[in-house]
Amino acid sequence: MIKISNLTKHYDHEPLIKDFHLNVVKGDVISIIGPSGSGKSTILRCVNGLENFQKGYISVNGHTIYGILEHDYNQGKNSLAIKDIRGKIGMVFQQFNLFPHMTVLNNLMVAPMHVMEIGHDEAESRAISMLKKVRLGKKAKSYPGQLSGGEQQRVAIARALAMKPEAMLFDEPTSSLDPEMIDDVLSVIRELVSEGMTTIIVTHEMRFAKNISRQVVFVEHGRIVESGSPEMIFCNPQNGRTKEFLNHFIV
């Protein structure tokens, strides 16, 4: 469903991602782990067209974004592809990025109404059911600033789900949360995964990654160091760097 091939990005001659490959099939759950600044988030942002890249391509259900140095690069085609891809993939950010001037309900309704152009009533009932799904049905009329971090992140997940995505990208969804709120968010993600949602998650929650992933990718300096099943990566890592990195975590 998602195919990342040869993805290469540099900024001012500083390589950020080098020859990244990933193949995601429907229902896949993939965790990307690695030290801070290793380019994990950048990969997700490239998939969603929030950042461009120089070489390689990203293809989602046949819609392809090319690197800007590729010979068949075409800005018009790229932006069309990005538009289609964004319609199929939901994204959740580390900083939640809820719209502070709208109620929770409106946060969930604005995109369905103006992008998918569905009616107000349908958007509202969809928003309410998504809020129930993340167990925040009672907060519909609240403003984001009135919610805790964990609640905000669950609203952000519901907001992405309201667009009925075929896949979800989670960019360190629990990194800016207090420890006691992390579980609420993780259990929502776990539930989604169990319903068969195709998921790529960048995370520092190793236990969680180990439990839900079908594949774990360890990235450092923008390169794949090691990739495989969670058992393989966490219990029997082959690469010295992977071992060293995982030693910092109690899994």
Next chain:
Amino acid sequence: MERHFFILSIIAIALSVLLHTDNNVCTAQDTLEKIRTTGALTWGFDAQGGAPYVFTDQKHPKKLIGFEVEIAEAIAKELGVKVHYFQNEWDSILLSLQRGDFDMALNGIEITSERQQSVLFTRPYYVYSEQIVVRASDFKINTFEDLHGKRVGTLYNTVAKQMLEEMGDVKIKIYSGQVEPFKDLLDNRLDAVFIDLPIASYYAKPNPQLRLVGEPVGEGYYGIAVRKEDTRFAEELNRVIEKLLRSGEIKKICQKWGIWNLAQEKLYLHEDLLQKYAEIPPSPEKRVPLVVTTFLPTLLKGACITIGISVLSMMIAVSLGIILAIMRLYGNKWVKKLSTAYIEIYRGTPLLIQLYILYYGLPNIGITLTAFTAAILGLGMNYAAYEAEIYRAGIQAIPGGQTEAALSLGMSRRLTLKKIILPQALRITLPPITNDFISLLKDSSLVSVIALVELTKSYSILAASSMKFFQLGIITALLYFGMSYPLSLYSRRLEKKLKVL
């Protein structure tokens, strides 16, 4: 709220005290004595008033010329002293005289009963009358009576203006400068100009596109104004004027400037008779004391025009400002440059000059705007530059994550801007926008240069004719405050309502 009431009541009490005091500045030393001992006669005038009275010589920009310069010099010579020149706005010339800035005001000041209440006039040195000027191609207006229902330009605070007002149905446009009414007449913004004959003779006679029609009407006198207590000085001036008349000096000067006519023979009448002339109001005006019912409607009308101009130009400023800010933030290289250039040019040049160009400059390339349109366009386009920068700052203050979240939900750039960025930017920019609106409210007084009579202009017209600068000034200031303060209150309430939690 209680505190506001408290402040307002203090202002009200202060005002009521002020309204009952008249401030007369007394000069201890006798003015004539002072002139003789210092050997200098200080003369107050406004060179901006223009030709042929007092104006700068185009060949020698530092030199002042005009028939009044020559009369003043002749008087000083007769007194055996030198002239000290004191440039003063014509609007406040009598006020400065009273303050003691100069010894005499000699600048086409008509002797009227209203002015005689605050200053002392000498015997006349010139008999003026009012003249109608039309376009040379226009044969419809031939007499004073023909001015009914027409658009007529005149100078403010003049007898000509009073005469037009008494006709009742003349659409009067009031100017400060002497050139502008003739320019508007040529640009078809006026049907006629009704103005003191010397001005008409000097500006309109040499211009083949203009024509003087009808007999001069509304004869009156220019006199030299001195402070009320300077009776000895006034007597001395009367003696000098008498002498200059008898010697033919004044006639010679007037002839040189082409403004001598038969009417001037009246200057030679017996002194007692002239004193009487000086005391008779030159036009059959009714003496109206300055009471609330006379000045308040004028000020309120001015305030309405101020509000109208401010609201409309702010609407232009806000919408054009948003467009400019978006162009500068999201446009391609050329669009960005265009927007930046607009902002820099409009911010970097005076509003006054922009207004002059819009109103008096554009007719040269065939675009003739009405004063009102020029005013709201001028103010609106100027303030748009400032608004644009406020919005740009506001938009840039919104975290990038907001745009990313919106884009990742499939929203287009335009939709993101409209639904996510601008509503949040508005909340940030509300205080500076209110700030600008309030300053625009006051800057709108600048549009009086294109002959619009708004609140400040209404005030200066009323104050100059009644000499109640102080009292009317406080009332006018209160009117401005009354317009701007509710605005700040409303903005504060809106701010609270829109506050992002």
